[in-house]
Amino acid sequence: EVQLVESGGGLVQPGRSLRLSCEASGFIFDDYAMHWVRQVPGKGLEWVSHISWNGGGIGYADSVKGRFTISRDNAKNSLSLQMNSLRVEDTALYYCAKGGRKCTGCAFDIWGQGTMVTVSS
Amino acid sequence: QSALTQPPSASGSPGQSVTISCTGTSSDVGGYKYVSWYQQHPGKAPKLMIYEVSKWPSGVPDRFSGSKSGNTASLTVSGLQAEDEADYYCSSYAGSNSVVFGGGTKVTVL
Numbered sequence: 001e002v003q004l005v006e007s008g009g010g011l012v013q014p015g016r017s018l019r020l021s022c023e024a025s026g027f028i029f030d031d032y033a034m035h036w037v038r039q040v041p042g043k044g045l046e047w048v049s050h051i052s053w054n055g056g057g058i059g060y061a062d063s064v065k066g067r068f069t070i071s072r073d074n075a076k077n078s079l080s081l082q083m084n085s086l087r088v089e090d091t092a093l094y095y096c097a098k099g100g101r102k103c104t105g106c107a108f109d110i111w112g113q114g115t116m117v118t119v120s121s
Numbered sequence: 122q123s124a125l126t127q128p129p130s131a132s133g134s135p136g137q138s139v140t141i142s143c144t145g146t147s148s149d150v151g152g153y154k155y156v157s158w159y160q161q162h163p164g165k166a167p168k169l170m171i172y173e174v175s176k177w178p179s180g181v182p183d184r185f186s187g188s189k190s191g192n193t194a195s196l197t198v199s200g201l202q203a204e205d206e207a208d209y210y211c212s213s214y215a216g217s218n219s220v221v222f223g224g225g226t227k228v229t230v231l
Binding site: 035037044045046047050052057058059060061062095104105106107108109111112113114 | 159219221
């Protein structure tokens with residue numbers, strides 16, 4: 001079964017850091033681009049970051065550029081998101097999503113269940 | 122990276138059709154074939170319904186169809202069923218390793 005499981009969310013104070021992880025199973029992880037997408041409860045989806053199958057292509061939303069860093073460990077079938085200088089407006093449910101096979105713009109066909117990040121003092 | 126524009130709501134009676142628009146620019150929707158549509162039920166993760174403008178992932182009924190003209194993409198749900206009541210989001214590749222979503226449309230089955 002193709003599956004993505006996020007972890008690492010929690011309550012953190014503004015200005016602090018948090019690292020999210022996503023464990024993948026059921027597919028050849030290093031063939032596929034991966035993404036992070038977030039959603040404020042009750043609001044819409046916001047794309048956060050992308051990393052290509054081999055890590056050679058990376059992109060960020062303007063809202064997180066310079067603060068968040070995406071990475072992947074293909075040997076461990078895992079995706080990470082290092083979030084620094086967190087702001088209240090970063091509070092959201094963070095989803096890990098599987099992109100296309102060696103395709104940057106392809107759709108997200110598998111999503112995890114999300115991990116909640118709450119930034120509050 | 123401006124969000125794509127979707128109507129906030131749409132509705133139809135069972136058996137009818139509803140069409141949702143998704144308007145972007147030549148830098149996203151109009152410039153690439155990578156337009157996708159996602160369905161999200163309350164408390165659930167999004168589900169891919171349409172990819173590359175008009176293609177169906179395995180298991181998605183052909184009642185869902187997609188199209189694009191210029192900078193506007195559309196999702197049509199034909200033969201509306203109660204289980205189609207959900208939020209729908211469009212997305213597009215926007216170049217330079219970036220993706221943009223629409224604001225979402227709540228579809229109500231009357």
